[in-house]
Amino acid sequence: GAVVSQHPSWVICKSGTSVKIECRSLDFQATTMFWYRQFPKQSLMLMATSNEGSKATYEQGVEKDKFLINHASLTLSTLTVTSAHPEDSSFYICSARDISSGNNEQFFGPGTRLTVL
Amino acid sequence: DAKTTQPPSMDCAEGRAANLPCNHSTISGNEYVYWYRQIHSQGPQYIIHGLKNNETNEMASLIITEDRKSSTLILPHATLRDTAVYYCIVRVPFNTDKLIFGTGTRLQVFP
Numbered sequence: 001g002a003v004v005s006q007h008p009s010w011v012i013c014k015s016g017t018s019v020k021i022e023c024r025s026l027d028f029q030a031t032t033m034f035w036y037r038q039f040p041k042q043s044l045m046l047m048a049t050s051n052e053g054s055k056a057t058y059e060q061g062v063e064k065d066k067f068l069i070n071h072a073s074l075t076l077s078t079l080t081v082t083s084a085h086p087e088d089s090s091f092y093i094c095s096a097r098d099i100s101s102g103n104n105e106q107f108f109g110p111g112t113r114l115t116v117l
Numbered sequence: 118d119a120k121t122t123q124p125p126s127m128d129c130a131e132g133r134a135a136n137l138p139c140n141h142s143t144i145s146g147n148e149y150v151y152w153y154r155q156i157h158s159q160g161p162q163y164i165i166h167g168l169k170n171n172e173t174n175e176m177a178s179l180i181i182t183e184d185r186k187s188s189t190l191i192l193p194h195a196t197l198r199d200t201a202v203y204y205c206i207v208r209v210p211f212n213t214d215k216l217i218f219g220t221g222t223r224l225q226v227f228p
Contacts, residue, residue, distance in 0.1 A: 004160075006160075032214055034214070034215075034216070036218075043204070043218045043219060043220050043221060044155075044161065044218040045218075046215060046216070046217065046218075049214065049215070091158070093160050093161070095160070095161075095216070097214055105163060106163075106214070106216060107163070108160030108161045108162070109160050110159055110160050111158065111159060111160050113158070
């Protein structure tokens, strides 16, 4: 149980295009999902908190108009990187909080590697 | 959430116990200690958490000092598949959902 998937697992795109990354909780409902970014040899950095049915909350320094987050259902959140540039190349990871878990635990997806040419 | 300090890297021989330390001297009374690990190019994986008592599960043991200012994650019989970056995080689980990752410890298990 408690499986989180991401799609795609990797993507290569041209500079200026937009890329959508999906995060799904496969066997549980998640009112809250989180998006992280990880550059090579660095730690995970929280980008935003995605709440089902409401606007996402972005961390300081993260451009909300560049990283669009939609959380339309209890099992799906999407991150769209708009007008991607090479500096947006990174490993994007989502996590989902299992609302039925007494421990309030988060489960992580496998990550999506974005390369912008 | 309190900050944590971990050594940047450690080595361990396969089959031996790996003891990963974490300092969290500013931890407050209601903050738990969580451990996650991240194998290369994968998402983090939950390992264990505790408040003040030592904890054990199928993956590891967590030893928290009496003053709660530090803890040690123990992998009793490390395997090559345990090579990963290990993160120690302190937080109040029902007060905040945020997981703030530090730099972690890169554990290399060698044959």
